[in-house]
Amino acid sequence: MAISSRNTVTLRSSHGEEFVVQADTIAAASALIKQTMEKDCAASVIPLPQVTGRILARVVDYCNRHYADADAAAYAYASPFLVDPDLERFDTDFVSGIDQDTLFMLLLAAKDLDVEGLLNLACKTVADQMRGKTVEGMRAHFGIVNDYTPEEEAELRRELSWAL
Known part of the structure; x- marks a missing residue:
């Protein structure tokens, strides 16, 4: 139709x-x-x-x-x-x-x-x-819980330093 x-x-x-x-x-x-x-x-x-x-x-x-x-x-x-x-x-x-x-x-x-x-x-x-928000600022704004351990987060920051 x-x-x-x-x-x-x-x-x-x-x-x-x-x-x-x-x-x-x-x-x-x-x-x-x-x-x-x-x-x-x-x-x-x-x-x-x-x-x-x-x-x-x-x-x-x-x-x-x-x-x-x-x-x-x-x-x-x-x-x-x-x-x-x-x-x-x-x-x-x-x-x-x-x-x-x-x-x-x-x-x-x-x-x-x-x-x-x-x-x-x-x-x-x-x-x-x-x-303009940092990762922490976005987590706070959108209510995202950080489920990474401090060690995992440090590793990710090293691997993705070009993007952060």
Whole structure:
């Protein structure tokens, strides 16, 4: 079944929450959903068991903002270095102030749903959070426990001194 034959599609989160979205918008944003719709694997509802309702709501918000205008989305892909100031402001607001768990869940959802723009935004946000931090600073920021013994860590620092 062609995507254009449907106006809307329903996405169901892991907790059973349903989101009715424009079929062409979500297909432009998510390669996974586009493939599912093209194969007609979903008669009326596309289950997304790996994405919670809270995160799916944010993904849908992002997709509606970035992909609702098919011409703008096509232009963005054709000219990735030209930036729309309104979308740039939206992206900044979209990721500012969210907690680490939400950011990582957005990153995973973007990867699972194959929403390239959102995946890039989430990865850039994580990279920005890492920028300028020492190994210890990153451990503290991301809550990573150091499970190396002092001897193992010293050995790794010697082996990887070129990177540190």
